[in-house]
Amino acid sequence: VTATPTVYVIDDDLSVRRAIARLLRVAGHKVVTCDSADAFLALKTIPRPACLVVDVRMPNLTGFDLQQTLRLEGRNLPIVLITGHGHAAMAARAAATGALAFLVKPFPDGVLLDAVQTGLQMDQEEQSRSARTDDT
Amino acid sequence: VRWPDQASWWWALCTAGLVGLGYYLGVLIGSALRFPPATTSVLWPPNSILTAALLLTPPSRWWVCLAGALPVHLYVQTSLGWPLAMVGALFLTNCSEALIGAGLTHVCSDAPSRFDTLRRAGAFVAGAGLAGPILSGFGDAAVVEAFRGEPYWNVWQTRVFSNVLTELSVVPLIVLTVTAGTSCLGRLTRAQFAEALVLGVFLVGVGIFVLAPEAAGFSVPGEAMPMVSVLPLLFWTAIRFGAGGISSALFLLALIASSAAIFGSRPFEGLAPSESLIALQVRLVLMSIPLFAVAALLDERHGAGAELASRLRFEELLARTSASFVRARGTEEAETAFDDGLMRLGMLLDVDLVLFLKVGAGGRELDGTRQWRSDSSPRFDVSRSGQVPWILSRLREGRPIICEDVSTLPDEANGDRVALAGLGLRSVLVVPLVAGSRLHGGLLLATVAARDWSPQTVGQVQLVSELLANEVGRRRSEDELRSSEAMKTAILSSLPSLVAVLDRTGRIIAVNQGWLDVARGDGDSRGAVGVSAVGANYLAVCRRAAAAGDSGASVALGGLEDVLSARADGFATEYSSTDPITRWYAMTVVPLRRSEGGAVVSHVEVTERKRAEVDAQRARQELTHFARVSAMGELTASLAHQLNQPLTGISINAQAARRCLDATPPAVAEVRDIVIDIIDDSLRAGEVIRNMRGMMVRTSGESSVLDVTALIRDVATLVASDTIIRNVSVTFDLDSRVPRVRGHRVELQQVMLNLLVNAIEAVADVPPAERGVIVRSGRGSSGSVLVSVQDSGPGLSPDAEGTIFEPFFTTKTGGMGMGLAIARSIVESHGGRIWAENHSQRGATFCVSLPGADEATM
Numbered sequence: 001v002t003a004t005p006t007v008y009v010i011d012d013d014l015s016v017r018r019a020i021a022r023l024l025r026v027a028g029h030k031v032v033t034c035d036s037a038d039a040f041l042a043l044k045t046i047p048r049p050a051c052l053v054v055d056v057r058m059p060n061l062t063g064f065d066l067q068q069t070l071r072l073e074g075r076n077l078p079i080v081l082i083t084g085h086g087h088a089a090m091a092a093r094a095a096a097t098g099a100l101a102f103l104v105k106p107f108p109d110g111v112l113l114d115a116v117q118t119g120l121q122m123d124q125e126e127q128s129r130s131a132r133t134d135d136t
Numbered sequence: 137v138r139w140p141d142q143a144s145w146w147w148a149l150c151t152a153g154l155v156g157l158g159y160y161l162g163v164l165i166g167s168a169l170r171f172p173p174a175t176t177s178v179l180w181p182p183n184s185i186l187t188a189a190l191l192l193t194p195p196s197r198w199w200v201c202l203a204g205a206l207p208v209h210l211y212v213q214t215s216l217g218w219p220l221a222m223v224g225a226l227f228l229t230n231c232s233e234a235l236i237g238a239g240l241t242h243v244c245s246d247a248p249s250r251f252d253t254l255r256r257a258g259a260f261v262a263g264a265g266l267a268g269p270i271l272s273g274f275g276d277a278a279v280v281e282a283f284r285g286e287p288y289w290n291v292w293q294t295r296v297f298s299n300v301l302t303e304l305s306v307v308p309l310i311v312l313t314v315t316a317g318t319s320c321l322g323r324l325t326r327a328q329f330a331e332a333l334v335l336g337v338f339l340v341g342v343g344i345f346v347l348a349p350e351a352a353g354f355s356v357p358g359e360a361m362p363m364v365s366v367l368p369l370l371f372w373t374a375i376r377f378g379a380g381g382i383s384s385a386l387f388l389l390a391l392i393a394s395s396a397a398i399f400g401s402r403p404f405e406g407l408a409p410s411e412s413l414i415a416l417q418v419r420l421v422l423m424s425i426p427l428f429a430v431a432a433l434l435d436e437r438h439g440a441g442a443e444l445a446s447r448l449r450f451e452e453l454l455a456r457t458s459a460s461f462v463r464a465r466g467t468e469e470a471e472t473a474f475d476d477g478l479m480r481l482g483m484l485l486d487v488d489l490v491l492f493l494k495v496g497a498g499g500r501e502l503d504g505t506r507q508w509r510s511d512s513s514p515r516f517d518v519s520r521s522g523q524v525p526w527i528l529s530r531l532r533e534g535r536p537i538i539c540e541d542v543s544t545l546p547d548e549a550n551g552d553r554v555a556l557a558g559l560g561l562r563s564v565l566v567v568p569l570v571a572g573s574r575l576h577g578g579l580l581l582a583t584v585a586a587r588d589w590s591p592q593t594v595g596q597v598q599l600v601s602e603l604l605a606n607e608v609g610r611r612r613s614e615d616e617l618r619s620s621e622a623m624k625t626a627i628l629s630s631l632p633s634l635v636a637v638l639d640r641t642g643r644i645i646a647v648n649q650g651w652l653d654v655a656r657g658d659g660d661s662r663g664a665v666g667v668s669a670v671g672a673n674y675l676a677v678c679r680r681a682a683a684a685g686d687s688g689a690s691v692a693l694g695g696l697e698d699v700l701s702a703r704a705d706g707f708a709t710e711y712s713s714t715d716p717i718t719r720w721y722a723m724t725v726v727p728l729r730r731s732e733g734g735a736v737v738s739h740v741e742v743t744e745r746k747r748a749e750v751d752a753q754r755a756r757q758e759l760t761h762f763a764r765v766s767a768m769g770e771l772t773a774s775l776a777h778q779l780n781q782p783l784t785g786i787s788i789n790a791q792a793a794r795r796c797l798d799a800t801p802p803a804v805a806e807v808r809d810i811v812i813d814i815i816d817d818s819l820r821a822g823e824v825i826r827n828m829r830g831m832m833v834r835t836s837g838e839s840s841v842l843d844v845t846a847l848i849r850d851v852a853t854l855v856a857s858d859t860i861i862r863n864v865s866v867t868f869d870l871d872s873r874v875p876r877v878r879g880h881r882v883e884l885q886q887v888m889l890n891l892l893v894n895a896i897e898a899v900a901d902v903p904p905a906e907r908g909v910i911v912r913s914g915r916g917s918s919g920s921v922l923v924s925v926q927d928s929g930p931g932l933s934p935d936a937e938g939t940i941f942e943p944f945f946t947t948k949t950g951g952m953g954m955g956l957a958i959a960r961s962i963v964e965s966h967g968g969r970i971w972a973e974n975h976s977q978r979g980a981t982f983c984v985s986l987p988g989a990d991e992a993t994m
Binding site (some may be wrong): 012013015016018019020022023026027057058059060062084085105106107108109112 | 787
């Protein structure tokens with residue numbers, strides 16, 4: 001049984017958070033918003049397939065912090081990182097840590113929607129692969 | 137009569153010898169004038185001689201006189217073959233007469249050896265003249281009756297009348313001769329001498345005619361001349377020659393009468409010679425007593441006249457001297473007047489030297505510059521004399537020195553004694569010159585001969601010394617006044633500023649050279665307010681200038697009125713003038729602390745200073761601007777982030793809206809929400825830009841009253857995103873009730889921003905959980921506002937604490953090191969203070985104290 005794919009938008013800035021969530025909803029995604037990484041981590045269940053859109057700069061836990069925490073917990077969620085002022089070093093770090101995409105605000109809507117679509121598919125495949133593994 | 141102690145034994149011997157000699161002469165006369173076989177003499181001078189000796193000596197020495205008389209008495213009377221007991225008893229009665237007479241006179245008279253007042257003459261007549269002979273007569277008569285068998289009352293009567301007459305006639309003669317001595321005779325003019333001679337001849341002549349007509353060998357036709365015939369002559373004597381004259385005349389008459397009686401003359405028909413003599417004696421005594429009174433009264437009057445004359449002379453001296461002081465113009469005349477005063481005093485008091493002693497610093501010498509000496513005295517070369525330290529020390533104590541003979545000065549005055557003796561001076565009188573409790577010197581009077589300075593003389597000298605002291609004091613204070621005036625004038629004219637002294641009404645009463653130049657239109661500082669000539673009313677001048685629109689003048693006017701009316705203790709202002717070119721002046725008004733009131737006004741040109749201040753202000757503003765811009769550069773990342781957020785929101789929302797519109801049917805409701813969000817975001821972006829512009833704008837020169845809390849909150853929003861990016865927790869502990877401050881908003885924002893950015897950077901290297909900054913505001917002392925920014929960073933190194941506010945001090949690799957220096961310059965230009973201290977646990981605290989607006993307006 002496959003649940004409805006869900007996109008999690010995690011950004012401390014209300015207007016940016018609302019805008020991204022709206023765009024994704026208009027594009028037909030189910031969207032859950034969180035105003036901080038801690039709020040996301042506090043969620044009990046994360047229905048799969050899921051994709052995370054995370055702002056890099058946030059108080060307390062940053063986007064990279066969240067990514068690292070999830071990896072350490074073994075939760076291999078696809079993550080799209082967005083940032084206000086990206087530079088090469090940050091992009092390289094994002095690539096190294098396995099982020100799905102690294103978008104510098106403002107960005108064209110197609111890029112985000114493609115990245116999210118890709119993420120959700122990847123997670124779908126990941127889920128079915130692990131389900132098969134579980135069956136065998 | 138003086139009693140030098142050292143020669144008392146020698147003096148006693150002389151006195152005793154003299155008394156003995158006189159007594160012997162008296163006995164010879166007395167023994168010759170007797171009615172044999174009667175024992176009692178009709179004229180017995182020894183007792184009177186003894187009385188005179190006692191009157192001339194103090195009671196403690198009377199024994200000397202009595203001892204001198206005893207051997208003579210014993211010798212003479214034992215040689216008459218009289219029994220020793222009788223001789224001794226007679227000596228006792230004789231002595232008792234002298235003792236009673238002299239004793240009573242001593243008790244009753246203030247000067248027993250003088251007869252020149254009614255009291256003195258009365259004491260003598262009553263005591264020595266009457267009481268002595270009468271009382272001693274009882275004993276004498278008893279002795280004679282006991283040893284010689286003569287009738288008691290006869291003896292008494294004979295002795296009493298003869299002795300009364302003798303006492304009255306002999307005692308004044310002897311006493312006056314001894315006390316006045318030869319000087320009295322010397323003082324008689326030739327006319328007086330001739331008069332005395334004529335009078336004596338007349339007296340003898342009339343005496344013989346009246347008392348012993350037979351002895352004269354002829355008689356005046358008619359009745360015998362009565363006793364009263366001598367009265368006119370006695371009157372004459374009393375009036376012209378006083379008690380001494382009366383006494384002499386009486387003695388003459390008594391001698392004539394006694395001699396005549398002895399030789400059988402009888403002026404009174406039908407009486408025995410002895411009785412006749414008694415009658416004569418009684419008449420002479422009765423006549424002489426009122427004549428003594430007349431002589432004393434005349435003397436008294438004469439003395440009063442003489443005293444009056446001397447006082448008049450003295451008062452004339454005072455009047456002339458003080459008048460000449462008043463009239464004296466200039467130092468030279470004043471000195472002449474002073475010298476004249478010394479001369480008048482010296483001549484009046486008949487001294488040989490009058491000297492003004494200076495008691496100055498180190499003044500130990502006799503100063504001969506002011507002195508007078510009599511023509512007859514030797515030249516005193518005072519300048520070459522020794523020192524007179526003792527006299528000067530006494531003068532400093534304000535005590536006079538009255539010295540009859542310098543050889544009697546105390547031992548500590550040895551040097552003074554030698555100095556005075558070296559000048560040939562014997563007697564000195566020194567009185568201090570004191571005026572207004574200040575010692576100006578001393579007045580030294582001296583004579584070559586010994587002189588007894590009478591209390592009257594001392595009093596006169598003290599009066600004159602007061603006069604001289606006042607003159608010296610007045611001249612000295614005039615000199616001091618003149619020199620202090622000169623000093624003030626010199627100080628005033630040396631000042632580069634313009635100074636004027638105003639009276640209570642604002643009238644200019646004195647100005648310095650600088651003011652004078654400007655008032656004449658010469659000086660550079662022509663723009664100074666209201667500079668006008670002496671006599672003009674400065675207030676009125678300022679009022680006119682203020683009415684003409686001179687703002688400096690109206691400010692000056694207000695301050696000046698406050699000081700002149702004692703509403704303010706001083707006033708200071710700065711004003712500019714454009715006449716002829718722009719210049720700045722500082723004006724001060726200081727009240728004159730005197731009863732008449734008034735003020736001192738000064739204007740100093742401060743154009744250079746003002747220009748430098750303006751330049752410095754401009755430089756500081758430029759530097760502040762530069763620093764602010766560079767601080768903004770450091771904030772670029774944060775600002776870019778702040779601006780990027782709404783832009784991102786707008787961009788994504790717009791793209792979402794396009795999708796909504798592309799959909800079928802178009803989701804118009806969604807698009808409406810989107811547009812609202814876009815509007816919000818664009819406003820937010822505008823806000824960020826406005827905020828940034830505010831920081832970039834160059835400071836204007838205007839200050840306003842600011843709320844410190846709002847100011848901190850503005851700056852906090854500016855760095856809010858920065859704190860998020862750097863993951864620093866900033867907490868605010870602000871007291872909204874702190875006083876407001878006066879200042880430049882942007883400049884003070886700059887200070888706060890600088891401190892916050894510094895604090896945020898300071899905690900960059902500590903673990904994120906410990907990155908904390910606390911901003912506090914509160915009330916400081918005396919109405920000031922205290923803002924502190926505390927960080928949890930590594931704190932200040934000991935080196936940094938002293939230099940952290942210096943320009944170009946930095947610990948940051950990219951920093952200019954200007955931030956804190958500029959912050960300090962801003963805070964100090966607001967009258968505040970900025971400092972840094974290490975927190976006790978960790979981190980540093982930067983504090984800013986700013987004066988509250990209430991104080992800042994002053």
